[in-house]
Amino acid sequence: MSGRVGKPDTSADIELRECVSSKLRRSFVMIAGAGSGKTTSLIKAISAIIELHGPDLRGRRQRVACITYTEIAAQEIWGDVGNSHIVHVSTIHSFMWMLVRPFQSDIRRWVSSRIQDKIRALQEKVYGPRVHQRTKDKDQRDLARLQESLENIDRVQSFKYGAGSDYTKGILGHDDVLRCATDFLDQRPLFRLLLAQQFPFVFVDESQDTTDDVVAALKAVAAESQGKFCLGFFGDPMQQIYMTGAGRIEAEDGWLTITKEENFRCPTTVLAVANAIRRDDDRLEQTRGRMSTTPEGDEIQVAGTARMFVLPADERRDENIAKVRAWVANQNKDQAWRDGPIKYLVIVHRMAARRLGFDDLYLAMNSKAPAAFKDGFLDASSWPLRPFMALALPLAAATIEGREFDAMTLLRSFSPMLARENMPTNGISSLLADLRQAAAKLAELMGPGTEATTREVLEHMRDSRLMALDPRVESFLDSGVPMPGQQDDEQSAQDDNEDASIEMRAMDAFLACKASELWGYREYIEELSPFSTQQGIKGAEFDRVLVIADDAESSHFQFSYDKYFGVKGLSPSDRKSLDEGAETQVERTRRLFYVCCTRAMKDLVVVYFADDVENAEQAVRAMRLFPDDEIFTEAAFD
């Protein structure tokens, strides 16, 4: 077990232990700031449950459910609780799928009605005057496909959860799984009872980004099984990153609200910045800060450093970042700042994309692309990317590196040719030879430095049946390469605000990208590069953090550092949002900035690239987030 279980108890840990140990179990909400040890408390509570109720739970074949945000976090927490089989740690999607999976005939009914809804939506769709015929043709093909799926749904033997929904093949995608499970929980008392009986303890980490529907569904379970079921949400509304997140979750009657005052992660200088950022939001103020132990055994506060640079948003960005690093290395007498491991947090990938060679891919999936593409680009979950992440890249790598066993394992998982129902009784060796040849061709197409496009790779995967593609991908492959003038132009896509046109434009750009760009993208996504997205570092911590605030290098509609720092005024649409009581880019950027700054365990440097440095410097000083003498411009390098 890692050190988290062994951390000293806080008063919150004691309250939590009471919730889980008493005969009448109590649900709770733990709301606390960054680095306050929420995940640590969660792990300690699970360990307490194993200790107190382990044999009882085993006897009744019951388990503790712990829901986390990513598979990586799930593995870490499971390791922290000693890989105990009484604990089921997973993402919300995997958890929900585990619950619904046994109810295959109910799933079939649900899928039928979902297809009918989609058919109705397409039939009732009204097109703007500028939408191109190609978009309408694509919708007609999608409609025909859905109608065919509906006719064939009874032939599906069993439904599975997979990447990208494909109903005819019995695959439910991420969205479907959540919708299906929350519908079941909402409409079926028996389903709620079953959840409570199988999992008398359900804990949700990073609960601020759990959707309202999931929160409501779990609360409904708790309401019906009071005393026997313990539901716990661990979260911080200030760390909500996704627009679909529930934010602050309110405790219900009889629930306990647990708070934690301290921050155990950040040194005092960084903690002061964190508290200042929150001053403009919920005013939560954390105490203590990171401690270290002297050789004499005394605990002392770690000061660390927190600095901000305002630099010109010009072509010298890279050069200036190198200067900042060298300057901090000298000031801190810490060589690592010059050439050692530091973590760059970039708002979106543009900056990383340029440096890692996936600029076209970045533009296709971000510039004027549908919101779902942009969001899904951040964690590689968007459907056009999935065939590459799941199969094309790992299979090409295994083939190039001669890892036969890995290549075969991938083919077994993905190729419909090797599915049990398609296996020939004889002639397997020629089938395998065909697949090997197809894998070799894929490696050739994907190889670094080749000119093949993502379209060519996807067509090859489809034609050689290396993988059953998502029908949405197939639909775009079938639409063919746009002829000059055939593409819905940017302006018309925007004017009509037509999702279908925007999606088609983005897909045309995506399918024209060089497939080899995906290697750099994967390196980035898998955190093999020093860059991380500001959205992707939930729960993480690093010694040295460099946050890059740069609106020009991003095209993300959700965030604007210029507006947050007060350099740019609110737009009419921001004002409209404010009038309607909705949030603006300012609140969202503030939360993102908070998450970033609070990852630092030692040193924090924020570099803000601004068009008008003088004006930006004044605005930043006026915000009083950093002490006056810790805000610098290029003059510091002289």
Ligand SMILES: Nc1ncnc2c1ncn2[C@@H]1O[C@H](COP(=O)(O)OP(=O)(O)OP(=O)(O)O)[C@@H](O)[C@H]1O
């Ligand atoms: N009781 C404690 N005593 C000392 N250190 C602790 C304690 N609880 C947590 N820590 C340390 O504080 C750091 C932050 O803990 P943890 O990741 O659990 O916080 P968190 O609230 O989940 O953070 P965030 O919301 O920012 O992701 C970790 O390095 C952890 O080891």
